[in-house]
Amino acid sequence: MRASHILVPTLRETPADAEITSHIYMLRAGLIRQLAKGLYTWLPLGLAVLRKVENIIREELNNAGAMEVLMPVVQPAELWKESGRWDVMGPEMLRMKDRHDRDYCLSPTHEEVVTDLVRNVVVSYKQLPCNIYQINTKFRDEIRPRFGVMRAREFVMKDGYSFHLEEETFEETYRAMFNAYGSILSRIGLEYRAVEADPGSMGDGESHEFHVLAESGEDALAFSPNSDYAANVESAEAISTIDRPLPTAEIEKISTPGILTIEAVSDFLGIAPSRTVKTLIVEGSKGPVALVVRGDHTLNEAKASRLPLVKSPLTFLKEEALLRDTGVTKGSIGPIQLGIPIFVDHSASNLADFTCGANEAGFHFSNVNWGRDVDLTESVDIRNVQEGDLAADGSGLLEFKRGIEVGHIFKLGTKYSDSMGATIQDRSGKNTPFVMGCYGLGVTRIVAAIVEQHYRDETMHWPIQVAPALVHLVAVNNVKSEQVREAAFSLYSRCLDSGIEIYFDDRDERPGVKFADADLVGLPYRITIGERTLANGVVEFQSAGKEIEFLTADEAIQKLINANEGSS
RNA sequence: CGGGGUAUAGCGCAGUCUGGUAGCGCACCUGCUUUGGGAGCAGGGUGUCGGGAGUUCAAAUCUCUCUACCCCGACCA
Structure with a gap:
């Protein structure tokens, strides 16, 4: 790539509408440009990264026994009506009509098409x-796209689907895909965690999210430092192993005028919030239901809404209804004679001698x-886990980190094969619905995640495997x-002859401009050629973050060839 | 969808309160000089002041309206 021949519109200043590191960097280094809300053009340097990520994904998935196809992005409504999702999907699915007034959608996902196939x-x-x-490209009309390509409306996703006669072979493939995802993320150079996840509307079976660890991540992860246990904080199981102690004192009714919060109660009585319980009243299928958690804990609404008597989505009882239905007021609720x-x-439930509203x-x-x-x-289990809680596998105390969800794999069971009549004859000749798995990986989001994880000290440090190019050649004057x-x-x-990917800044620019751009783009190696060193028959060779070496062109090329081999 | 903010040149911004005919820095174009860390001099404005309507002799500025973008929240996973 020659700088004089490709578009790399670097920006000296930070664009006003970018917030997080990856968005700012990708705009400033000329990787992407925004067309409209959540819609981005990938420019040559950005596209180079995207293609490398895609190819690593391809290699690993092909190795793991998957086959690549390409399915249409525009899809007829009939398929979606068949699966029932034409009505279930909300406005996040973009719908349109063709010239014959037939309904189509821009696919947010491909379960229907692949099942039909x-x-x-x-x-x-x-x-x-x-x-x-x-x-392939996916379109989801997100309520709130943000963070550049991290949460865009149009984005590139690897989506995979597996079909099986029975559970056992599904498990095998699920495991293979789980492992392939690990290989992919490792090869890309990302620090990640696979976490147990809530499958949400996708099914009721096993589900794992793959998170790239980064401060800017939108999800909080809980994990054990002593084992592989990791879970999304939103769905991490909270356990209590302590046996309830025996009562040591008689119940006592205390006047607590004007004291309405856990904090105030514990201050007033001089006890820790963990010695109190709070009682929350929510709407239920047959009248209100009380949920009790320890004073220092918070309710997990997703867990609570799965309780049989509780209305989903979780709805707290309004003040008036509270008084009418239970005769109590906020701030003094307790479980006794409720x-x-x-x-x-x-x-x-493992507390003894605790304090609660009367x-x-x-x-x-x-x-x-x-x-x-x-x-x-x-x-x-209806609370959120906290840092320091015992991990669900008992291996240690939970630590929290933030993560970017780049992958999610699900067990679909027979949800789509049932609704779409996708069956296969088993050995005995009986028609049986396919058991399905579904494996998503956000390709464009991975690129943003790479930047989030590898941008340090005011500059980008591209891992060789996914860098836009291996070396930045700065020609001085x-x-x-x-x-x-x-x-x-x-x-x-x-370099081109040796298969080395090189970005050659051959523009008619002053050296300072070229150096500044080279710093910004952040390729793994830089070679600077100028009259000064050429007089000694050498060029300047620099690995990112290291001292400059003076090498002959031959030596420099050999080093690059070695680096190339080391990275593949 | 609710709350807040912004919209003026490629980028970053001033001008808006108090109406008077478009401005700064960088970038860009021309010429000369310069050339190892975002050059200097001289010349050049490249603009539908987000769109539309209105008030006015006169609107970037005031009014109404629409749109886009950003932030927070809700929603989604």
Whole structure:
């Protein structure tokens, strides 16, 4: 690549509308340009990175037994009506009509199309398992696109789907894909964690998210330093291993005028918030339901809304309804004689001699004990985990980090094969729905994640495998100096001949401008050619972050060849 | 969808309150000089002041309206 021949519109100043590191960098270094909200053009340097990431994904998936296809992005509504998702999908799916007034959509995902393909094409169980993927553009009309290509509306995604006769072979493929994702992210040079995840609307089976660790990540992850255990904080299981101690004191009703919060109660009584419980009233399918968590814990709404009696999505009871239905007011609620179903979080249920509201304005009970003072109906997991909690696998105390979700793999079961009548004859000749898996990997988001993780000390440090090019050749005054020009072009073509990806700054620019751009782009190596060193028969050779070496052109090229080999 | 903000040259911004015919830095174009860390001198404005409507002798500026973009939240995963 020659700078005089490609568009690399670097920016001296930070664009006003960019917030996070990767967005700022990608705009400033000339990798991308925004067309409209959530829509980006990938310019040559950015595209080079994108293609490298794609190719690593291809190699690893092909190795793992998957096959690549390319499916249409514009899809007929019929398929989506068949699966039932035409009505289920909200406005995030962009819909349109063709000239015959037929409905189409711009695909946010490809389950329907791939299921349709396989039901028509796969005719024998002997062709299974069938593992299909594509690297394609997706469109999701996100409510709020942001952070550049990190959360764009149009983006490149690798989506894979596997089809199986039975669970066992599915598990095998799921494991293979899980491992392939690890290989992909490792090869790209990303520090990542695979975490247990909530499959959400995608199914009810096993599900794992792959997160690239970064401060700017949108998700909080909880993990054990002593094992592989890791989970999204939103779905991490909270456990309590302590056995409930025996009561040591008699229940006591205390006047607590004007004291309405856990903080105020613990201050007033001089006890830790973890010695209190808070009682939250939410709407339920058969009237209000009480949820009890320890004073220092927070309710996990997703967990709570999965309780059978609780309405989903979780809705807190309004003040008026609270008074009408339970006769109590906010700030003095407690589980004793509440008269509605109560779910108690494990940690709260293991408390003895705790403090809670007395269901009477201005009063609390202290030294309350389950069983003795109030029935313990049901102990459940309804809170968010906290840093320092025991990990669900018991291996250690949870630590939190932030992550960027770049991949998510799901077990789909027979959700789509059932609704779309995708069946296969088993060995006994019986028609049985395919068992399916689904494997997503955000390719454009990975590029942003690479930047987030490798931008340090005011500059980008591209991992060799995914750098836009291996080496940045800065020719000092190449337009005026014939000697420099000849040496630079010679080195450039020799690199091309040796399969070295080189970005040659042959512009008629002052050296300072070229150096500044080279610093900004941040390629792994830099070679500077100028009259000064050429007089000694050498060029300047620099690995990112290291001292400059003076080498002959031959030596420099040999070093690059070695670096190239080392990276593949 | 709710709240807040912004929209003036390729980029960053001033001018808007108080209406008077478009401005700064960088970039860009021409010439000369310069040339190892974002050059100097001289010349050049490249603009639908986001769009539309209105008030006015006169609108970047005031009014109404639409749109786009950014931030926070809700939503989604």
